[in-house]
Each structure stands twice: as structure tokens, then as C-alpha cells.
Amino acid sequence: MDSTFYLAHNINQKTLKGGKARTVTNSVFKADFDPPFPNIETPFIATKRIYASLSESAFSLMGIIPYPETHIQFSFVVPCSTEDGTHQIVEYGKGVSAVFMTSYAGLINIEKGEIKFKRYKLKNTIEAIFSVYIKYKHEEEETEEYHAKGKFFMSATGPLCVEGQSTLYSRKSKRSQT
Numbered sequence: 001m002d003s004t005f006y007l008a009h010n011i012n013q014k015t016l017k018g019g020k021a022r023t024v025t026n027s028v029f030k031a032d033f034d035p036p037f038p039n040i041e042t043p044f045i046a047t048k049r050i051y052a053s054l055s056e057s058a059f060s061l062m063g064i065i066p067y068p069e070t071h072i073q074f075s076f077v078v079p080c081s082t083e084d085g086t087h088q089i090v091e092y093g094k095g096v097s098a099v100f101m102t103s104y105a106g107l108i109n110i111e112k113g114e115i116k117f118k119r120y121k122l123k124n125t126i127e128a129i130f131s132v133y134i135k136y137k138h139e140e141e142e143t144e145e146y147h148a149k150g151k152f153f154m155s156a157t158g159p160l161c162v163e164g165q166s167t168l169y170s171r172k173s174k175r176s177q178t
Contacts, residue, residue: 005092027051029063031074031130031150038138039104040072044150051126052158053080059160061117061126063152071103074150076115076130080161086116089132100134100148108134113148124156 029046036042046063053059061076076098078087087096089110098110113132120126129151137143 027152027154029074029152029154031063031148034147037146039070044072049152049154050157051154052156053161056161061128061152061154069103071101073101075099075101084118086114089113089115098132105136108136110134124160125154127153
């Protein structure tokens with residue numbers, strides 16, 4: 001995977017730990033697992049949430065629990081040209097992609113599922129529901145599939161790309177242009 005993959009998911013490529021993107025408190029990111037994912041309390045309620053364009057060609061949506069020993073992260077990357085609505089999860093670089101990461105399970109590409117989102121551009125917020133399937137192979141055991149259903153509402157935590165373009169947009173930059 002190239003460096004833009006890690007940047008878009010706010011993951012330090014060398015350490016596989018969370019990056020430095022900032023978060024806000026007036027948001028929520030919540031998910032339930034069926035069956036329960038090992039070592040994760042259900043429901044998963046992120047304490048750190050990110051909605052920003054961390055690369056020029058996409059915006060990122062993340063729910064993170066940054067425990068010192070057990071980092072847990074849901075991450076969706078959406079190309080700037082993507083319209084609001086329902087989208088299938090596909091491979092990174094080919095549309096809306098997603099990963100799930102924990103410090104003990106590593107980085108898991110989500111290959112199956114969907115996300116439905118709506119952006120509110122005047123308020124720089126987004127809300128979404130998602131349903132994804134995470135395949136995880138336990139040590140020396142069979143691979144098990146976990147169904148995660150969740151929802152989130154987030155305010156922008158950084159600049160956002162403009163729909164249909166690959167340039168970054170923020171309220172501050174728009175005001176300074178008028």
C-alpha cells in the first residue's frame with residue numbers, strides 16, 4: 001500500500017498507530033458487533049472522531065478509541081467526487097473504502113458492506129449509517145466474520161474537499177475569497 005493510503009486513514013505507516021489529525025467533541029461514532037469482536041466492548045463508542053480531507057483526493061471519516069495499549073479504529077475514505085447517498089465498500093482507490101484496526105489484530109481491510117451518508121455543507125457536518133463485515137483470523141483458528149452496524153454524526157475537524165473536485169475547502173478559505 002502506498003503512503004496516501006496510510007495518510008487518508010490517519011495511520012502512521014511505520015508504527016501502525018493513530019496519526020495526528022485533530023478531533024471535536026460535538027459528534028458521535030457508534031457501532032455494534034455481531035458476534036462481539038474480541039477485546040472490544042459493545043457498543044463500540046469512539047472517543048476520538050475525525051471528519052477531514054487528510055489527502056487531496058478524498059475525505060476521511062474515523063471513529064477511534066486511542067487506548068495506550070489497544071488502539072481501535074474504524075476508518076472510511078471517500079473520494080471527493082462521491083455524491084451523498086448509499087455506497088458499497090470497495091478496494092482503496094476504487095471508491096469508498098474502509099478499514100478496521102486494532103493494535104492486537106492489525107490493519108484489516110473491509111471488503112464487504114455499505115455506507116449511507118449525507119453532508120450538511122453549511123454546517124460542515126456529516127451523518128451516516130453503515131453495515132460492514134470484518135474478516136479476522138484468530139491465532140491458529142478459523143477466520144471469523146464479524147458484522148458491524150453503526151452510525152455517526154460528525155462536525156468537520158479539518159479542511160474538506162469539494163464534491164466533484166480534488167481541492168480542499170474550508171469555511172475560512174471561502175470567506176477570505178469573498
